[in-house]
Amino acid sequence: MMAQYLALREEAGDCLLFYRMGDFFELFFEDARTASTILDIALTTRGEHLGQPIPMCGVPVHAAESYLARLIKAGCRVAIAEQVETPAEAKKRGGSKALVARDIVRFVTAGTLTEEALLEPRRANVLAAACELRGSVGIAACDISTGRMALEECAPERLAAALARLGASELVVPEGWEAGPEGAIRRGAHEFSADGGEARLKGIHGVATLDGFGAFTRSMLAAAGGLIAYLDHVGRGALPLLLPPEARAGDAVLAMDEATRASLEILEAAQGGRRGSLIDAIDRCVTGAGARQLAEDLSAPLMSRAAIAERLELVEWLHRHALLREDLRAALRALPDVGRALGRVVAGRGSPRDLGQLRDGLAGARRVGDRLADLEGVPVLLERLLPDLAGHGALVDHFERALVPAPPTERGQGGYIASGYDAALDELRVMSGNARRAIAALEAKYRDETGVAALKIKHNNVLGYFIEVPQRHADRLLEAESGFSHRQTMAGAMRFNALALHEEAARITEAGAHALAAEESHFEALVAEAVASRQAIALTAAALARIDVAAGQAERAAEGNWTRPQVVDGLSLEIEGGRHPVVEAALKAQGERFVANDCRLASHDRLWLIGGPNMGGKSTFLRQNALIVLLAQAGGFVPARSARIGLVDRLFSRVGASDNLARGRSTFMVEMVETAAILAQATERSFVILDEVGRGTSTYDGLALAWAVAEAVHETNRCRCLFATHYHELARLAETCEALSLHHVRAREWKGDLVLLHELADGPADRSYGLAVARLAGVPPKVISRAKSVLDKLEKGRAETGGLAAGLGDLPLFVAAQEAREEACDTLRDTLRALDVDALSPRDALEILYDLKREAGA
Numbered sequence: 120m121m122a123q124y125l126a127l128r129e130e131a132g133d134c135l136l137f138y139r140m141g142d143f144f145e146l147f148f149e150d151a152r153t154a155s156t157i158l159d160i161a162l163t164t165r166g167e168h169l170g171q172p173i174p175m176c177g178v179p180v181h182a183a184e185s186y187l188a189r190l191i192k193a194g195c196r197v198a199i200a201e202q203v204e205t206p207a208e209a210k211k212r213g214g215s216k217a218l219v220a221r222d223i224v225r226f227v228t229a230g231t232l233t234e235e236a237l238l239e240p241r242r243a244n245v246l247a248a249a250c251e252l253r254g255s256v257g258i259a260a261c262d263i264s265t266g267r268m269a270l271e272e273c274a275p276e277r278l279a280a281a282l283a284r285l286g287a288s289e290l291v292v293p294e295g296w297e298a299g300p301e302g303a304i305r306r307g308a309h310e311f312s313a314d315g316g317e318a319r320l321k322g323i324h325g326v327a328t329l330d331g332f333g334a335f336t337r338s339m340l341a342a343a344g345g346l347i348a349y350l351d352h353v354g355r356g357a358l359p360l361l362l363p364p365e366a367r368a369g370d371a372v373l374a375m376d377e378a379t380r381a382s383l384e385i386l387e388a389a390q391g392g393r394r395g396s397l398i399d400a401i402d403r404c405v406t407g408a409g410a411r412q413l414a415e416d417l418s419a420p421l422m423s424r425a426a427i428a429e430r431l432e433l434v435e436w437l438h439r440h441a442l443l444r445e446d447l448r449a450a451l452r453a454l455p456d457v458g459r460a461l462g463r464v465v466a467g468r469g470s471p472r473d474l475g476q477l478r479d480g481l482a483g484a485r486r487v488g489d490r491l492a493d494l495e496g497v498p499v500l501l502e503r504l505l506p507d508l509a510g511h512g513a514l515v516d517h518f519e520r521a522l523v524p525a526p527p528t529e530r531g532q533g534g535y536i537a538s539g540y541d542a543a544l545d546e547l548r549v550m551s552g553n554a555r556r557a558i559a560a561l562e563a564k565y566r567d568e569t570g571v572a573a574l575k576i577k578h579n580n581v582l583g584y585f586i587e588v589p590q591r592h593a594d595r596l597l598e599a600e601s602g603f604s605h606r607q608t609m610a611g612a613m614r615f616n617a618l619a620l621h622e623e624a625a626r627i628t629e630a631g632a633h634a635l636a637a638e639e640s641h642f643e644a645l646v647a648e649a650v651a652s653r654q655a656i657a658l659t660a661a662a663l664a665r666i667d668v669a670a671g672q673a674e675r676a677a678e679g680n681w682t683r684p685q686v687v688d689g690l691s692l693e694i695e696g697g698r699h700p701v702v703e704a705a706l707k708a709q710g711e712r713f714v715a716n717d718c719r720l721a722s723h724d725r726l727w728l729i730g731g732p733n734m735g736g737k738s739t740f741l742r743q744n745a746l747i748v749l750l751a752q753a754g755g756f757v758p759a760r761s762a763r764i765g766l767v768d769r770l771f772s773r774v775g776a777s778d779n780l781a782r783g784r785s786t787f788m789v790e791m792v793e794t795a796a797i798l799a800q801a802t803e804r805s806f807v808i809l810d811e812v813g814r815g816t817s818t819y820d821g822l823a824l825a826w827a828v829a830e831a832v833h834e835t836n837r838c839r840c841l842f843a844t845h846y847h848e849l850a851r852l853a854e855t856c857e858a859l860s861l862h863h864v865r866a867r868e869w870k871g872d873l874v875l876l877h878e879l880a881d882g883p884a885d886r887s888y889g890l891a892v893a894r895l896a897g898v899p900p901k902v903i904s905r906a907k908s909v910l911d912k913l914e915k916g917r918a919e920t921g922g923l924a925a926g927l928g929d930l931p932l933f934v935a936a937q938e939a940r941e942e943a944c945d946t947l948r949d950t951l952r953a954l955d956v957d958a959l960s961p962r963d964a965l966e967i968l969y970d971l972k973r974e975a976g977a
């Protein structure tokens with residue numbers, strides 16, 4: 120056994136090996152140590168290897184899924200080694216001592232799950248592969264629980280942002296690719312071949328060319344090759360559901376890097392988990408598939424005004440028709456997760472219940488479609504989705520006839536094929552039913568014959584059917600001519616067999632085995648039928664999800680009095696009465712009111728410098744505007760009185776100083792890395808929010824950096840930007856930067872207490888309220904009064920010297936300064952170029968030298 124185990128262990132590579140022994144999966148050696156710690160189960164030993172006891176732990180097969188879920192969550196991958204023959208087959212093959220053959224039947228990894236118990240219903244599970252080919256990176260991503268697959272290409276420096284958008288739970292890259300992200304799974308580079316990828320995709324979808332699906336580049340196809348090879352490996356050759364790939368253009372979506380996503384808390388809050396995130400505040404989907412689609416929409420807001428308008432039109436229509444929306448949501452809520460059931464069925468891990476879910480889901484989709492089809496003025500997007508909801512009539516009818524209303528998850532016991540579907544199966548069931556009744560009759564007969572009223576006929580898996588009597592009555596059955604034969608003695612009871620019972624039991628077993636085989640073959644036929652329609656079923660699932668998202672968005676909008684945004688060309692951003700959906704919900708829960716604020720950015724006023732006290736609402740204001748842009752371009756309503764948004768190509772957020780100690784960078788370093796990314800990438804069409812840049816270092820350094828960054832954003836990037844700062848000195852930028860304006864969040868001191876109004880007003884902040892905020896926070900009065908005297912001294916010093924920013928007024932704008940220098944260089948160059956040195960007398964030459972020196976101001 121050790122030899123077999125070690126061979127499989129070798130094959131499992133860096134996965135934990137689940138080694139099937141009877142009713143348990145056992146783990147040995149290091150695997151056992153790792154698993155027992157993660158799962159908190161007992162570590163024992165079994166036998167010896169090289170003179171040492173072998174550490175072992177095990178999990179029961181029937182409960183393996185929950186243990187697997189915990190291991191996967193902890194970042195492990197697991198290889199499942201099953202017995203691939205029965206003990207009887209092993210005996211026949213190699214004699215009584217032969218070991219049952221085992222093989223790894225699949226690998227369970229975070230990105231390749233299909234089991235309902237292991238997946239989160241409201242979250243997609245993405246597996247991605249990436250590789251670089253002649254300077255461009257191809258990315259293939261799929262969710263095998265629903266079969267969706269997309270291919271895209273990007274420049275190497277945009278890989279991190281693309282991966283952040285995809286949020287893959289597993290990433291596969293070629294060995295030896297240095298730019299490949301840390302933590303990715305490395306596979307042989309030969310698997311990432313464009314020709315190989317193309318051939319596999321053609322083979323899977325049975326087409327001679329991929330043109331019908333979209334235009335794919337060589338790097339996209341290479342990544343697809345790597346992805347499919349990995350799926351082959353983990354499924355041991357059995358490929359999961361893969362739908363035709365979509366080609367995704369890199370610039371089709373609003374770009375956001377990882378830091379921006381994290382700071383806007385789109386799908387996950389800063390402290391981890393969904394609670395407190397944007398999606399948590401807006402998700403009103405009634406199906407898991409809808410919630411997954413919404414997450415995808417929010418991760419990849421659109422760049423096409425037409426596509427955004429289509430989504431918005433549908434949301435508005437459902438917003439307007441409240442009763443219809445209610446109806447629709449009630450119908451959708453009752454539907455099973457068709458996409459995921461299909462994923463399991465195609466992966467060969469489907470159960471009768473999954474087939475039942477397909478039947479119910481598709482029938483429900485048809486009803487939803489029928490309900491919508493008769494309506495007038497249906498939005499274009501919905502009109503396009505309607506055909507996808509219908510069209511499964513034959514399959515639904517067939518499944519309705521074939522399956523019982525609520526089929527079980529296990530098929531080992533049968534009982535899922537409906538009666539009336541197969542006459543032969545019905546007959547087998549009648550036979551076994553008759554035999555069961557005959558056994559019940561036998562019990563009464565035996566009681567009569569023996570006079571033992573406590574006699575019972577029972578059944579267990581070891582003995583099958585048997586007769587049981589209490590010990591004290593056993594004598595009668597033990598008599599030589601009684602017709603009963605003894606089988607087992609228990610404490611207080613004895614068990615017997617009898618010929619008639621044996622015959623009836625055999626009839627049940629035989630009929631049962633035939634019935635099971637018949638059900639099994641029907642099951643396979645039904646699976647094949649579903650697999651053959653997989654693309655159409657997946658389209659139906661996607662259509663239901665899209666309708667659920669729109670209805671959910673409409674519901675949220677109605678709940679919160681949200682408005683339809685206008686997404687336009689141009690570089691303005693006009694939001695009236697904007698609110699932050701998460702902060703507003705949190706305040707509402709405490710019975711407090713959120714103060715709505717306006718934001719009006721335009722080409723001539725594109726950088727707002729926002730000051731005001733701590734806790735005054737600056738960060739909230741910055742984020743709410745970024746979120747409104749994101750929601751609008753994702754095709755949803757926004758929390759504002761009105762919103763007119765010039766399409767944004769990239770969104771950047773640098774909010775708060777979030778430590779990233781895990782990556783070994785200090786807060787300030789993180790801040791600067793992210794700021795550098797913004798300065799390098801923001802375009803005129805981008806929207807940037809910067810919160811207290813420079814806060815993480817000394818006052819002088821911080822102010823200097825904040826100053827220079829604001830100038831660069833204004834002069835070079837020329838993007839729309841909200842810039843929150845504590846440095847009053849920055850207000851002087853308004854003198855030199857014509858498209859920069861000053862704003863502040865209002866506060867008032869009343870009877871010595873600070874009142875934060877959370878209201879945005881024009882003009883610079885009049886003063887800081889640091890001490891008042893500190894008092895509000897409960898800093899002891901003694902410390903506050905000491906701080907006050909220090910402050911008085913500092914302010915006196917400032918009045919005398921002109922303060923921190925004294926002299927900055929004379930500082931030319933950095934771009935202007937550079938241009939001036941370049942201009943001077945040019946005159947110098949021109950003069951020199953015009954000189955005919957050979958024709959100059961020494962005296963002229965000297966004169967010219969004097970002139971040049973004078974011009975250079977030296």
Ligand SMILES: Nc1ncnc2c1ncn2[C@@H]1O[C@H](COP(=O)(O)OP(=O)(O)OP(=O)(O)O)[C@@H](O)[C@H]1O
Pocket residue numbers: 702706712713714715716731732733734735736737738739740864877878
């Ligand atoms: N518009 C608003 N209406 C009502 N309450 C608000 C509003 N904006 C912010 N708040 C409340 O004020 C708190 C602080 O807001 P925020 O963090 O945005 O302030 P800040 O000015 O950025 O503070 P700091 O400078 O300390 O980072 C929020 O948690 C929220 O409870």
